[in-house]
Amino acid sequence: MTNAELLEKVKIGIGITGTYQDATLLTYINDVKNFLSDAGVPENIVNGSESVGLITRGVSDLWNYGTGSAEFSPYFIQRATQLVYKRIGVIEVSSSPGTSTGKVKITVSDNTADARYRYSFTEKIPNYNDDLSGWAEWDGTSDIMTEGNTIICVVRVTAENRALKAGVVNV
Known part of the structure; x- marks a missing residue:
């Protein structure tokens, strides 16, 4: 602002x-x-x-x-x-094999119809309210192409792509 x-x-x-x-x-x-x-x-x-x-x-x-x-x-x-004391919330993130080679199925604990997510191949969790516009969008259900990476940080974001909750998973 x-x-x-x-x-x-x-x-x-x-x-x-x-x-x-x-x-x-x-x-x-x-x-x-x-x-x-x-x-x-x-x-x-x-x-x-x-x-x-x-x-x-x-x-x-x-x-x-x-x-x-x-x-x-x-x-x-x-x-x-x-x-x-305001800090980023935590979501549980799990992974399973995707529908094809090189893809992973991600599941998050707080997935709702109106939830918005961003992800990045990092183990570093962002701070609460960080701008994640540069992170990849994820619809909460589609498989993610891993591109050879083994760690994914998934973040629930606001409509303005500000971090609310996050979790990390090894794939």
């Missing part, structure tokens, strides 16, 4: 229109993002759509500087703490 997109969402969230306060709001947005990063929230979550509400809350907390205090609310601190 770009700073301009985030700025617009924050302005909507706290009810500010026009551009007069944009510089101040951007300063607060950056301060909140730095706070989250320093607290240990993974960068892909800080810069993703998942943190928009929290950043808006943080900016709102700081916006009230005229009242004599500029501190984060208990809700902000609690949600930031949750995001520090």
Whole structure:
């Protein structure tokens, strides 16, 4: 998400229109993002759509500087703490011989009609919310051509190809 997109969402969230306060709001947005990063929230979550509400809350907390205090609310601190511990979910992945030589049949534990998957020949599991647009698409049922590889990482992704859950299997 770009700073301009985030700025617009924050302005909507706290009810500010026009551009007069944009510089101040951007300063607060950056301060909140730095706070989250320093607290240990993974960068892909800080810069993703998942943190928009929290950043808006943080900016709102700081916006009230005229009242004599500029501190984060208990809700902000609690949600930031949750995001520090947000990690990728786990899916069970198994394999069996495919319908022809060089292909493998993959089965995942959470396959539903609306599930979207990506895969790569790696044992490295991505971080939660990583962009996997560069990974190969998989429909959840078709055989996968192994291309001589012996390890496949399968990841359930969002509509924007962001990692949600992952598992690795030896084929």
